[in-house]
Amino acid sequence: MTRRERTVDVLVVGAGPAGLGAAAGLAASGVRRVEVLERDRDPGGIPRHCHHDGFGTRRTTGGLTGPAYARRCAAAAEAAGATLRTGITATGWAGPRTLDTTGPDGLERITARAVVLATGARERPRSARLVPGTRPAGVYTTGELQQAVHLHHQHIGTRAVIVGDEPVSLAAAETLRTAGVRVVARITGLPPEPCAALRPRDRAPLLTRTTVTALTGRPRLTGVAVRHEDGRTTTLPCDTVVFTGDWIPDHELARRGGVVLDPGTRGPAHDAAYRTGANGVFAVGSLLHGGESAETATAEGRAVTAPVLRHLTTGAWPAGRPALAVTEPLQWVAPNLVGPDGEPLPGRLTLRTGRRLTAPLLVVRQDGAVLHRGRLPRTLRPGSSFRLPAGWLVRADRQGGTVQITVG
Amino acid sequence: MNPTVTRAGDPLPGGPPYDVAVVGAGVVGTAIARELARHRLRTALVEASDDIGNGTSKANTAILHTGFDAVPGSLEARLVREGQRRLTAYAAGTGIPVERVGALLVAWDEEQLAALPALLAKAERNGYHAARLLDAQETAAREPHLGPGALGALEIPDEAVVCPWTPPLAFATQAVRAGVHLHLDCPVRHLAYDDGVHTLTTGRGPLRARLLINAAGLHADEIDRKLGHDTFTVTPRRGQLIVFDKLARDLVRHILLPVPTAAGKGVLVAPTVFGNVLLGPTAEELDDKTATGSTAEGLALLREKGRRILPRLLDEEVTAVYAGLRAATGHEDYRIRAVPEQRYIAVGGIRSTGLTASMAIAAHVTSLLPRAGLDPGEPAELPPLTMPSLGERDDRPYLRADLIARDPAYGTVVCHCERVTAGEIRDALHSTLPPATAGGLARRTRAGNGRCQGFHCGAAIRARVEEARP
Ligand SMILES: Cc1cc2nc3c(=O)[nH]c(=O)nc-3n(C[C@H](O)[C@H](O)[C@H](O)COP(=O)(O)OP(=O)(O)OC[C@H]3O[C@@H](n4cnc5c(N)ncnc54)[C@H](O)[C@@H]3O)c2cc1C
Ligand SMILES: Cc1cc2nc3c(=O)[nH]c(=O)nc-3n(C[C@H](O)[C@H](O)[C@H](O)COP(=O)(O)OP(=O)(O)OC[C@H]3O[C@@H](n4cnc5c(N)ncnc54)[C@H](O)[C@@H]3O)c2cc1C
Numbered sequence: 001m002t003r004r005e006r007t008v009d010v011l012v013v014g015a016g017p018a019g020l021g022a023a024a025g026l027a028a029s030g031v032r033r034v035e036v037l038e039r040d041r042d043p044g045g046i047p048r049h050c051h052h053d054g055f056g057t058r059r060t061t062g063g064l065t066g067p068a069y070a071r072r073c074a075a076a077a078e079a080a081g082a083t084l085r086t087g088i089t090a091t092g093w094a095g096p097r098t099l100d101t102t103g104p105d106g107l108e109r110i111t112a113r114a115v116v117l118a119t120g121a122r123e124r125p126r127s128a129r130l131v132p133g134t135r136p137a138g139v140y141t142t143g144e145l146q147q148a149v150h151l152h153h154q155h156i157g158t159r160a161v162i163v164g165d166e167p168v169s170l171a172a173a174e175t176l177r178t179a180g181v182r183v184v185a186r187i188t189g190l191p192p193e194p195c196a197a198l199r200p201r202d203r204a205p206l207l208t209r210t211t212v213t214a215l216t217g218r219p220r221l222t223g224v225a226v227r228h229e230d231g232r233t234t235t236l237p238c239d240t241v242v243f244t245g246d247w248i249p250d251h252e253l254a255r256r257g258g259v260v261l262d263p264g265t266r267g268p269a270h271d272a273a274y275r276t277g278a279n280g281v282f283a284v285g286s287l288l289h290g291g292e293s294a295e296t297a298t299a300e301g302r303a304v305t306a307p308v309l310r311h312l313t314t315g316a317w318p319a320g321r322p323a324l325a326v327t328e329p330l331q332w333v334a335p336n337l338v339g340p341d342g343e344p345l346p347g348r349l350t351l352r353t354g355r356r357l358t359a360p361l362l363v364v365r366q367d368g369a370v371l372h373r374g375r376l377p378r379t380l381r382p383g384s385s386f387r388l389p390a391g392w393l394v395r396a397d398r399q400g401g402t403v404q405i406t407v408g
Numbered sequence: 409m410n411p412t413v414t415r416a417g418d419p420l421p422g423g424p425p426y427d428v429a430v431v432g433a434g435v436v437g438t439a440i441a442r443e444l445a446r447h448r449l450r451t452a453l454v455e456a457s458d459d460i461g462n463g464t465s466k467a468n469t470a471i472l473h474t475g476f477d478a479v480p481g482s483l484e485a486r487l488v489r490e491g492q493r494r495l496t497a498y499a500a501g502t503g504i505p506v507e508r509v510g511a512l513l514v515a516w517d518e519e520q521l522a523a524l525p526a527l528l529a530k531a532e533r534n535g536y537h538a539a540r541l542l543d544a545q546e547t548a549a550r551e552p553h554l555g556p557g558a559l560g561a562l563e564i565p566d567e568a569v570v571c572p573w574t575p576p577l578a579f580a581t582q583a584v585r586a587g588v589h590l591h592l593d594c595p596v597r598h599l600a601y602d603d604g605v606h607t608l609t610t611g612r613g614p615l616r617a618r619l620l621i622n623a624a625g626l627h628a629d630e631i632d633r634k635l636g637h638d639t640f641t642v643t644p645r646r647g648q649l650i651v652f653d654k655l656a657r658d659l660v661r662h663i664l665l666p667v668p669t670a671a672g673k674g675v676l677v678a679p680t681v682f683g684n685v686l687l688g689p690t691a692e693e694l695d696d697k698t699a700t701g702s703t704a705e706g707l708a709l710l711r712e713k714g715r716r717i718l719p720r721l722l723d724e725e726v727t728a729v730y731a732g733l734r735a736a737t738g739h740e741d742y743r744i745r746a747v748p749e750q751r752y753i754a755v756g757g758i759r760s761t762g763l764t765a766s767m768a769i770a771a772h773v774t775s776l777l778p779r780a781g782l783d784p785g786e787p788a789e790l791p792p793l794t795m796p797s798l799g800e801r802d803d804r805p806y807l808r809a810d811l812i813a814r815d816p817a818y819g820t821v822v823c824h825c826e827r828v829t830a831g832e833i834r835d836a837l838h839s840t841l842p843p844a845t846a847g848g849l850a851r852r853t854r855a856g857n858g859r860c861q862g863f864h865c866g867a868a869i870r871a872r873v874e875e876a877r878p
């Protein structure tokens with residue numbers, strides 16, 4: 001095996017909004033050798049193939065399409081002086097901060113003083129959701145669908161069913177419409193939203209409290225069998241089905257490097273400074289939680305700058321931090337580690353619920369003691385996250401046990 | 409010689425009848441075709457589907473059996489034992505991945521524990537002498553992640569896992585390179601035997617042959633009936649399987665077999681040569697030969713069994729779910745017989761060991777040719793063949809500096825989950841037997857078979873398949 005051995009100051013894996021945000025921030029703050037590895041031919045991550053508006057806030061970008069947002073992120077990183085290397089995959093670890101790579105120019109072994117993982121997230125495919133039935137053609141995730149339509153101009157079909165009710169399901173609907181496919185239904189296992197009547201007219205009917213029980217047809221999909229909550233079953237005739245949302249972080253590289261995962265997010269466990277359990281390894285973006293906006297990913301990338309700089313100067317790394325965890329119906333919280341004494345605490349936490357909650361009472365305990373008890377005067381919906389101010393964390397024992405957030 | 413491979417829309421070659429027509433290009437039919445290719449015979453391999461190995465042969469548990477638990481004295485026992493030796497040697501020569509991980513038959517209750525010595529004795533009767541009993545402590549030491557309550561195990565150190573897709577592809581590639589005609593998209597609908605010649609009426613017209621070999625898998629009974637026999641009936645027995653993510657691979661070291669009961673062989677957990685972990689199969693008697701779908705009940709049953717065997721497995725992501733149909737005949741052996749008066753050989757009932765036994769079945773069938781009225785003459789050696797290495801233990805192209813230096817396409821990863829490069833995809837699309845679909849490409853390269861199931865690369869892979877289509 002012949003690998004070119006190289007060293008850099010910071011190695012960023014993944015040139016999506018998060019990785020590019022980190023690279024831009026770090027290079028702009030004077031770190032000399034910031035290198036971003038991207039396995040795809042083009043930088044930008046998921047937004048590369050989201051040919052619709054909705055990227056960046058009106059305030060920051062004026063609202064952009066995905067590809068424009070991707071270009072803007074890449075340009076910012078390069079302008080700041082980061083090196084962007086596309087077509088290069090980080091394939092594994094050769095040491096705590098040493099990564100092996102493959103690219104058309106050969107194999108490398110790159111050692112960095114700090115590694116920032118920004119490998120993103122994917123939608124769970126049909127198989128991982130254990131949806132039974134045949135294995136026909138015409139089954140997509142939104143990610144694959146968008147690439148098929150926008151990057152490869154492939155023929156999709158005529159009638160589609162969309163599974164899922166997260167914001168990305170609307171992106172799927174729009175992509176299908178662009179491809180001339182009629183959306184016959186969207187399906188969610190969740191109950192209807194009270195103001196569902198206000199949904200725009202042109203949207204396909206949303207079947208709530210409905211689960212997909214099987215796919216039928218071979219070699220091409222002919223229908224999606226569903227069961228309603230009252231036990232009724234129907235088959236929706238269609239030749240295309242898109243499984244949307246239900247994110248799973250692309251955590252393979254992290255895990256192969258011994259980075260411990262958070263059981264809720266299935267992304268690397270991390271503290272407010274984006275430090276994982278592995279010394280010198282940071283993580284940002286969808287890899288931490290999936291399903292947030294690109295702007296959140298960019299912001300996390302930018303926010304990792306100061307902690308990385310600090311690490312490059314002091315070499316310090318915390319150990320044995322208490323975890324932050326949630327119980328049902330809450331699904332996950334991020335960050336999910338509490339930094340050690342003397343470290344800044346997260347001002348607020350990001351959480352997700354699996355069930356609709358109206359003004360829930362949230363109770364936070366650590367080792368039997370109540371750290372916080374309070375109502376969140378809002379309606380929390382599954383499929384999009386909510387923030388929880390975390391001033392009460394000052395009362396946490398930073399040598400103590402898990403900080404548990406429950407719905408009272 | 410230019411290989412002859414015809415597909416939908418192509419005319420079938422005319423001219424004198426073939427010496428032999430083999431119906432069915434599963435692992436058994438392709439192995440037979442390869443064996444026939446060693447003789448000076450004009451052979452046609454006739455397949456209904458658009459690819460070889462596209463039936464039961466693509467959906468099994470991929471274990472290279474020792475035959476330790478076969479019915480002693482049966483044809484199956486002999487051919488599995490011999491087939492294991494042959495395929496192991498062939499795999500080593502052609503680069504088909506095999507991992508000799510060994511198997512543990514784990515006893516979970518006193519009754520199962522009590523059954524192990526008899527299984528050991530059966531292994532001995534099958535000529536397998538390396539099996540041995542392990543106590544609970546040894547079992548736990550061998551498999552640290554096993555669920556609680558394992559009382560002991562029978563170890564079969566020579567059970568191995570193999571790539572299920574490369575063997576039929578290698579057999580068929582060697583066969584067509586040596587002159588066998590492969591006719592895909594060519595379902596045999598009717599058969600007539602007259603004056604020493606079979607006329608096969610196919611979906612693409614008539615095809616004639618002087619000897620017929622029926623290797624039609626699930627449909628072997630129908631072919632048999634078309635020749636006026638009523639000797640066996642294939643009852644499909646479905647096996648559903650769950651493939652877990654590669655990150656689960658470190659949880660298991662051996663093939664973990666259940667102790668067989670009257671109710672069947674039961675659900676196993678096994679590593680794959682691709683670095684995944686398999687859980688399955690179910691055993692469901694059906695009457696629909698196309699019922700290769702999975703069911704909620706089947707998957708729930710597998711998860712329940714899996715939780716007992718390897719609890720942590722259930723926390724890992726699922727990569728794929730599939731189902732295959734075993735060609736059961738209600739008879740505990742293969743149904744291979746020659747019918748001299750019709751110049752016909754039936755290869756039926758190749759149930760749950762056909763991958764292992766394939767090469768031995770082929771040799772056995774060839775040995776029956778004289779009895780069926782054909783003297784095949786002396787066999788010749790076939791030119792050696794090297795198949796692309798698909799095994800996770802091999803140095804796959806993305807890890808090979810030498811290959812990438814010669815051709816940067818081997819450094820361009822297209823399928824990220826399985827690390828399949830543009831070079832490998834191009835090679836498969838321009839091989840002797842190029843795939844017609846993305847599924848066929850996946851069986852040749854693993855592209856698209858990974859945890860994202862196409863989220864990242866599905867569209868790009870389809871684009872490459874479509875571009876290569878003539
Ligand atoms: C269909 C869809 C529609 C969306 N619509 C919107 C929207 O309208 N508005 C919005 O704000 N957000 C939207 N999002 C969410 C947004 O795309 C994500 O929040 C954002 O892309 C996350 O950025 P990231 O950098 O963390 O990850 P990603 O964008 O996923 O980038 C990760 C990058 O890492 C690379 N990578 C991974 N592993 C390796 C490796 N081993 N070596 C080298 N490179 C690697 C990947 O190729 C990828 O480029 C949408 C998402 C999807 C899927
Ligand atoms: C769940 C499961 C697990 C298994 N596990 C293992 C294992 O671990 N190890 C092992 O050794 N074996 C295993 N097996 C068994 C093995 O897969 C089979 O024995 C083997 O694949 C049978 O091969 P075949 O060529 O006979 O059948 P097939 O692969 O089904 O091939 C028959 C071919 O004939 C074609 N055909 C049918 N009718 C016609 C027609 N009229 N005209 C033209 N073509 C026709 C079909 O299209 C098909 O391609 C397993 C099987 C199953 C189902």
